[in-house]
Amino acid sequence: MNFLSRRSLLAIAAVTDIALHARPMPVSAKALAARHNLPPRHLEPVLQALVRQGILKGVRGPRGGYELARERRRITAGEIVRVAMTAGEDESGSPLPESRLAETVIAPVVRRGTEAFLAELDRVTVDDLCHQAQAEAAVEPMPSVDFTI
16 A cells, blocks of 8 residues: 555656766656656656755756756755655645544544654665665766866
8 A cells, every 4th residue: 555646656756866967967858757657747847846845956948857956965855755745735735524423533543643754754865765776776877077178
């Protein structure tokens, strides 16, 4: 059973991918979408929300794309999920129950569970995810760049 939304999983994967591939140039949304077999239009709203919250930095221009706005050890999975959750709030979904039971009993239990879940994700940094991805060979090794003239 997965407690994270698709948007949250996508956000964590995107930030980790950018952390792994944004050197020496930013990662384009097109390249990111291709690596994750997604249409770029699914990525853009999530990436823009991450930029607005200071997790990613958008670089404009023909060689533009996205890079981390902070060191990867200073970004947690919990922080990324919180951004993704708020980015999805504008979507219409099924209505929430409105009753005394839901408000006084169910909502507090769900809120505590969500806080515990996010607290656990706050213990995991993007740096941790990058190290695990490399240890599991989950990403292709980056070609070495030769700057000799």
